[in-house]
Amino acid sequence: MPTERVVSFRNVTKTYEGSSGRVQALRGVDLDVERGEIFGLLGPNGAGKSTSIEILVGLRRPTSGTVDVLAMDPLADGPRLRERVSIQPQHASVFQQQTVAELLRTWASFYRAPRDPEQLLTDLGLRESRDMRVGKLSGGQQQRVLVGLALVGNPELLVLDEPSTGMDPNARADLWRLLREYRRNGGTVLLSTHAMEEAEQLCSRIAIMFGGRVVATGTPTELVHAHAPSRTLSFTVDSVTGLSRLDGIATVVDTEPAAGGATRVHVDSLDSDATIAMLAGTLGARDIDVRSGGLDGVFRRLTGHEYTVESPVLEGSMS
Numbered sequence: 001m002p003t004e005r006v007v008s009f010r011n012v013t014k015t016y017e018g019s020s021g022r023v024q025a026l027r028g029v030d031l032d033v034e035r036g037e038i039f040g041l042l043g044p045n046g047a048g049k050s051t052s053i054e055i056l057v058g059l060r061r062p063t064s065g066t067v068d069v070l071a072m073d074p075l076a077d078g079p080r081l082r083e084r085v086s087i088q089p090q091h092a093s094v095f096q097q098q099t100v101a102e103l104l105r106t107w108a109s110f111y112r113a114p115r116d117p118e119q120l121l122t123d124l125g126l127r128e129s130r131d132m133r134v135g136k137l138s139g140g141q142q143q144r145v146l147v148g149l150a151l152v153g154n155p156e157l158l159v160l161d162e163p164s165t166g167m168d169p170n171a172r173a174d175l176w177r178l179l180r181e182y183r184r185n186g187g188t189v190l191l192s193t194h195a196m197e198e199a200e201q202l203c204s205r206i207a208i209m210f211g212g213r214v215v216a217t218g219t220p221t222e223l224v225h226a227h228a229p230s231r232t233l234s235f236t237v238d239s240v241t242g243l244s245r246l247d248g249i250a251t252v253v254d255t256e257p258a259a260g261g262a263t264r265v266h267v268d269s270l271d272s273d274a275t276i277a278m279l280a281g282t283l284g285a286r287d288i289d290v291r292s293g294g295l296d297g298v299f300r301r302l303t304g305h306e307y308t309v310e311s312p313v314l315e316g317s318m319s
């Protein structure tokens, strides 16, 4: 099936002039999102996710580079773009006095072909809160309302900046269901997230951002294969004397005593199939457990950091 590019960034840079100097938030971002994707931007604090999103919807002007969204320039074609692209508002604080239903109805009235606000209330798990003032809702419920405001216009492209922040697991499951259904009906989603699980389970493709650049792009599986292919296997053996047979296939990273004088062994391997065959065969290992490094492993490998690390690039502080 031919793909249709919905978003394209080419060598996009953004420099902020701040009180503590110039901050180079984007240092040459290239990004392509195709129609029908749920595309995730993943990266530590300060990587440039929000700046990219704000440029994408025309809220900020890039310092240089080219941005194309549905064949439009977000700055020059703002009003036309906003009919087809919705972004979730960042804060519910400006809507404190309205009830949830009033707010969704008002917002729906801005669009030509909105979704049914009442159905959306049900889909978002907000039916019982429909007559409550937004200011009285919990943080997670307010977050659902903000996502609802982006969805009610029934856009072609839905842009969400950390949509599941503050949501409990049920709310997050509701959100994922809604976004998958929206995609099945032809929609495209671009979202930023700090949650590896969200990126892994929800997103069809991911761009990992770090220090104002996209450092890797691919499906979650492609990224894991390319950047964190090693798996950790844990197993129990009665004797450790045979472990040397794993040389060349797996590396022992830890051992610990287990019940009945046995030993629990943890190894890393790039060839888990061969390792399992050896463990189950000659070594007589039991309780074999296999774990992938997952996107966590990819993230550590590409950024050299655990998650949520500040990484601003302060021009003034560079020699």
Ligand SMILES: Nc1ncnc2c1ncn2[C@@H]1O[C@H](COP(=O)(O)OP(=O)(O)OP(=O)(O)O)[C@@H](O)[C@H]1O
Pocket (backbone or CB within 6 Å): 016, 017, 018, 023, 024, 025, 043, 044, 045, 046, 047, 048, 049, 050, 051, 052, 311, 312, 313
């Ligand atoms: N209005 C602004 N003025 C000056 N610097 C800014 C401004 N907005 C963002 N920055 C800086 O630009 C860099 C990128 O910020 P941005 O908010 O785009 O990152 P992010 O990946 O969205 O981070 P987070 O995960 O914390 O939301 C950071 O160093 C940030 O401090």
